[in-house]
Amino acid sequence: MDSTQFGEALSNSLSSSSILILAALGLAITFGVMRVINMAHGDMMMLGAYTAYVVTDRRMLPRALNHLLGLIGIDADIDLNIFVAIPASFLVVGFVGYLLEVCLIQFLYDRPLDTLLATWGVGLIMQQSINLTFGANLVPMHLPEMLQGTPEILQGTAFAIPSLRLFIVGVTLFCLFGVYWWFFQTMSGLKIRAVVQNREMAAALGVSTRQVDSITFAFASGLAGVAGCILAHLYNTKYNMGGDYVVDAFTVVILGGMGQLAGAAGGGAAIGTGNSFIEKLLSVFTKMDSPAAMAKFFILVLVVGFLLVRPSGLFATKERSYD
């Protein structure tokens, strides 16, 4: 393996890890912290992706806005892109998450296994609603010029990471720090951690556990929406895309360690890096004709092996109050 290949493996690792972390971050809160086995996580990403489609596709929201402005006499040519779609996805999916928590999840906090079935059902409803509204075909996404291609200074080097992937790394870091700051530097973060550690005691001390639950779940759903919005631009958008992400997201959270935000980052980085390096090694040193599939196989074997030795994951929670 020469230095170019090593550099490529490193840049692939950076990109893969950031994608995994972004996809898993919302779940790290709903599943890792709130203990809701949220099978609808992938479908919330899907809702985020479709929100992005509605916002950015010229035939959808921009046309409606232009038409409305035309009615009041303004000749507008509004063209919305991914930068508008990200906050829109956060708000729309966050609101869906809020409704879901208020209408369903709140009755299931002491029955974690039932959340699995309930959220799975909700996920199916979301999928079929989108299927009925937009059809089963893939929908095309358009990237703004500045996120297409590879930055010129990186072209031809081992670190030729496409602009969109660099952007994803940035968004992931932003979300990670945002969540960290919220959880550990703010009063409402303190309340969340208090409610998670001991619900009754927190309530006795005057924390509105209902409010904390709803807002946390809504926020985590919003993060899933953002992930869906961005990954839809990198991969593809279809009504059943959630299934592609939900298994990876659970693997990342479980490997990282439940209840730890650092776990999502650690788990995502471990799987992303491991996968990229194994795939690179297989491509360079073997004549195997499907290195991608084999890399995935090896990484899952490693994850299972690691969890056998250390069931609590990379970053184990030390409190005894759990379970």
Place this chain on the structure above:
Amino acid sequence: MIHHSDSTRTPGSTLIRIAWTVFAGLFAAMLPFVGIGCKKSTDSDNTVKVGILHSQTGTMAISEKPLIDAEMLAIEEINAAGGVLGKKIVPVVEDPESKFTTVFPEKAKKLLLQDKVAVVFGCWTSVSRKNVLPVFEEHNGLLFYPVQYEGNESSRNIVYTGAAPNQQIIPAVDWLLSKEGGSRKKFYLLGSNYVFPRTANFIIRKHLKEKGLEPVAEEYTELGHKEYQQVVQNIKKANPDVIFSTINGDSNINFYNELAAAGITADKVPVVAVSVGEDELRGLDPSKVKGHLAAWNYFQSLDTPKNKEFVKKFQAKYGADRVTDDPIAAAYAQVYYWKIAVEKAGAFDVDKVRAKLGEVEFDAPEGRTKLSGKNFHTHKSFMMGRIRDDKQFDIVYKTDPIEPDPYPQIAFPGWSCDWSDKNKGLVKGTPVKIGS
């Protein structure tokens, strides 16, 4: 209904609840009879039943549903023109749910034994076809299969109305080797990991070897694979002058996106795809795929009166945003092939219809086609298309109709098939092992 009775807080509520439950139970119990009743009523002497066996749910639904649309359009037209032998066609549509090894053979059996259909139009993936094949052979049914495939198969009970390998894969390679196609020498073979791409690449490898060439790489990704970073790096390193893609399904979008992001454009290294048609292009941003190539036997942009009429009828029935592509056109035409064979035979009996397959000729959307009485494949012209801005294709190369051959001799030496000659039938040659 039961829920409704719960809210009735009158003294007799228990009774009402029981009444509702009994009523609902009876109603549910009657449903299957209602269904059978409907079927019986159409089962008169003036109709003939045909089976349609394409997935309406599951992963393949997105590709297979338009084929049902095309077949229904043809059936509607035939019925409007008086039917077949004076009988109206009644389609029995079953949903095999993209479950290739379980529900496909089950539903095939149901269509043949229970519905006693005269013919079945169905399947997309090779694995589903391979799983229903024994059912059709055991019960002497007739299946019309409308999708291009890898060859290396023949059955007296299957009519292949998509391309055989010598009508799509081999002419595509030949064109790329020619001066017109850019005299390309360094082929990068990239496909999804299952029977069609592996057999196709096996044939390409043998064909290139004959010309003294060897592909620079052969690589596979799983169906639905998302992350193409490493593959694109492998491509850069191998420095091919053409990528021959047998990637199927959604992965194509991830692959083209990654290729475009890495700056590999069609004018430098074109991708030639054999499973990307107008329908698949709908989910792609045209800037990412413009200029890349696709090898088929039909394109929507084909400029013939017959095709224009077909596209117009299809869009009038299903919406102006719909597109037609190679498998859709073949699915439409194959209903007519069956009608013509039945009329020549003067009967719906499978053996009699089969004997007349070799006489079938039809003005299909793709051009004048005819069936081969030897191997029940279809004579087809090969076409190479280049992707335009509007997600349609410019046809850059077109051949005269090619006689179909499921066993190209370079790849399957000694194998041949001739059902028209009782003494020949399927002749087995050297055993062939495909895959690594």
